[in-house]
Structures are given as structure tokens and as C-alpha cells.
Amino acid sequence: MFLDLDGFKRINDSLGHAIGDKLLQSVAACLAACVRKSDTVSRQGGDEFVILLPEVAQAADAAVSAAKIITGLMRAHTIGANRLRVTVSIGLSTYPDNGEDAETLIKNADTAMYHAKQCRRDNYQFFKPDMSLQAVERQSLEGHLRYALERQELLLHYQPKVNLKTGAITSVEALVRWQHPERGLLLPGQFRTIAEDTGMIVAMGQWVLREACRQTREWLDAGLLAVPVSVNVSSLEFQSEQFSEGVQGALKNACLEPRYLELELTETVLMRHAESTVHALGQLKAIGVRLAVDDFGTGYSSLSYLTRFPIDALRLDQSFVHDISASSDDAIVVSAVISMGKSLKHRVIAEGVETPEQVSFLQAQGCDEGQGYYFSQPVGAQQVAKLLETGGSLSVLR
Numbered sequence: 001m002f003l004d005l006d007g008f009k010r011i012n013d014s015l016g017h018a019i020g021d022k023l024l025q026s027v028a029a030c031l032a033a034c035v036r037k038s039d040t041v042s043r044q045g046g047d048e049f050v051i052l053l054p055e056v057a058q059a060a061d062a063a064v065s066a067a068k069i070i071t072g073l074m075r076a077h078t079i080g081a082n083r084l085r086v087t088v089s090i091g092l093s094t095y096p097d098n099g100e101d102a103e104t105l106i107k108n109a110d111t112a113m114y115h116a117k118q119c120r121r122d123n124y125q126f127f128k129p130d131m132s133l134q135a136v137e138r139q140s141l142e143g144h145l146r147y148a149l150e151r152q153e154l155l156l157h158y159q160p161k162v163n164l165k166t167g168a169i170t171s172v173e174a175l176v177r178w179q180h181p182e183r184g185l186l187l188p189g190q191f192r193t194i195a196e197d198t199g200m201i202v203a204m205g206q207w208v209l210r211e212a213c214r215q216t217r218e219w220l221d222a223g224l225l226a227v228p229v230s231v232n233v234s235s236l237e238f239q240s241e242q243f244s245e246g247v248q249g250a251l252k253n254a255c256l257e258p259r260y261l262e263l264e265l266t267e268t269v270l271m272r273h274a275e276s277t278v279h280a281l282g283q284l285k286a287i288g289v290r291l292a293v294d295d296f297g298t299g300y301s302s303l304s305y306l307t308r309f310p311i312d313a314l315r316l317d318q319s320f321v322h323d324i325s326a327s328s329d330d331a332i333v334v335s336a337v338i339s340m341g342k343s344l345k346h347r348v349i350a351e352g353v354e355t356p357e358q359v360s361f362l363q364a365q366g367c368d369e370g371q372g373y374y375f376s377q378p379v380g381a382q383q384v385a386k387l388l389e390t391g392g393s394l395s396v397l398r
Contacts, residue, residue: 001051002109006087008047026077034072066124087122157378171228174212205237213254224388230262258288318352325357
């Protein structure tokens, strides 16, 4: 069994190696408490652990152990004044099916662990032969990604957000793409996990911020309809001490007023260090940028942060929007979020709008804005310019 802690690098970088070391000790103690006396827990290096399960009759028994470890690690680790939470990705390999020596078994368990991270993290996966090919592909992508920025292979597409009453474009969201020299245009789902695991997501995010601001300034200088641009912010970026300075620098370099920039952060990112988040968001609001909660409804169940954080907008996750016509439960959730957003004076934006039925429902509930393929897929800067040139209006049902 090969284990890797999700997000440990972020904790190590933001709180220091002394805290990171104590966290590893706490995790090791938790792992030892989750397994049997006959099992062996060892630290492979960094934030990686290997567990040997010598008395396992069948693979299902190993799965039970993996699930127990995942549950055990969900509790908070108290390190000094910090209450830290980590999740774990686990890969499993079995003897003799997946290898007849320790080196092969560990290598294959490691491969399965990376597959677990790609699936959704905080889960376990058994090794399968086709994972080896995927591991080679991942390694190849990682090698190329390290040079993508300097080779200018990254580009931005933009997806409009639309006023559901008037059809007017209210803003555009910047979405990164990678023009791979061999594989063609790659979407974030094909390389974002690699960027996060390697820390490259920070440099990538800084580039996206600068380029989005530069492009918005270019549209304004061309006399096009003035609409803000929104940029997704990763956890690693937000936790960086230089993040606020980076935002100010991007705006200054582009000669762009802060009101034309909106930063989107998920609930998970906001709540990871709630107390420091209040201060960080206050700094950003002082600059004058707008703030939105992305993928609302998929993260922390506590809604108290909505009154504590200086938020401007809620982006309702597309998983709720997708089935509002067929699922009464999702329809109730969507209605409740729209009502709550209005009470708190937050704009509510529905993600993943694809059908006329969804548009009609959202309009009836008084949702402010919509975004999705019903209105426009993500498009290049030139196509956005054409939309803005014609007045920036897209059709909505009336």
C-alpha cells in the first residue's frame, strides 16, 4: 500500500518545515493506530508512506484497511496553535498478481496512487496493468509542462456570463488552455492535477492573472463594451504571501482598474485557513477587486463564512443546475441558494447552463446571471471581441 498526503507541500510552504515535520509524526501515529500489529508502516520519504499487509487473504481485505486509513486521517491534527486537516491518496498492489518482488510491488502501488489522485484524491485505487501506460503519459506531460510557460504554449479562452433578464454579457471568465506541441489543445482537466502536485500551478496562475488583465485592457483600448474578467485562484496561489502583491502588480502592469477584475475561489480554498482568509480577502477588497465563491455548494457545509467574508458573488455549481428540470431536490437547492444570495446581496451565477428549460427555471427563480454552453462555449480573445463589438448581448428565453 503506497500513500501520499494531498496538499502537504502547501502546508509545509505556508507554515514551515517544523510544523510539517510534526504533522508527519501525527499522521504516522494515526497510520499505526489504523493497522494491525502484523502490518508494517514505513515512511518512504517526504509525505509518502508504504504499508506492508502480510496477512491478507484477498484484495477486499486490503480495501477495508485503506478505507479505514482514509477515515482515520479525516480528523484534524492539532499542531501547536494550528488545527490541520489532510487527505490521502492510496495505491494498492498485490502479490503475486502485481509483482513478485518488493521493488515491482512498490512501483505499481505508486502508479495506482497517482491514479487515485487523478480520480478525485482522498480515495484508493488498486493497480491495473493499463495504469503503467497512464503513468508514462503523466511523466511525459509533466516534463513538457515545466517548459510550457517559457515556450509560450499556454493561452486563454474566455466564456461569457450573461444577465438572465436582458441577455447582456456581464463579464467573461478566463480559462487556461495548453497548446501541446504533439497532443494539440489540452483542457485543464488533462494537466491541472500535475500542475498542483508539482507546484507549477502558482507560476501558471500568475501568468493567467497577468494575461487576463492585459487582454481586458486591450479590449477596453479598442473601445469595446467594458466588462470585467474573472480568474480562478488555486489554493497554493491564495496561500502565497505574495498573492496580494501579485494581483496589484498584474493590474498595474496592464493599467487596469481593479473593478475590472474578479477573483474566483472555491469554498475549500476559502475555509482551509478561515482566520487568515478573512485578512487576505480584506486586503483584496481594499485593492478594489471583486470576489466570488466558485462551485458553491460542493465544499464546506457551514454557511457562516458567507457573512464573515467580503464576497460579491456566488457561483452555483453546475452539478445542481444539470438536473433542476428532473430532480426536485436539486431544484430546491438552487431556489434556496438564489434566495439566500439575494438576502445577502450577493450576485448569484448559475454554472453549466445548457438547455432552455434550465434558463426558464433560473429566470423564474430570479437568478442574476448564467454561464454555459447554452449561451457560448469558451472562445478565443478575437471571438470575444466580436461579441463585445456587437453590443455584448446573447439571446435568453423570455
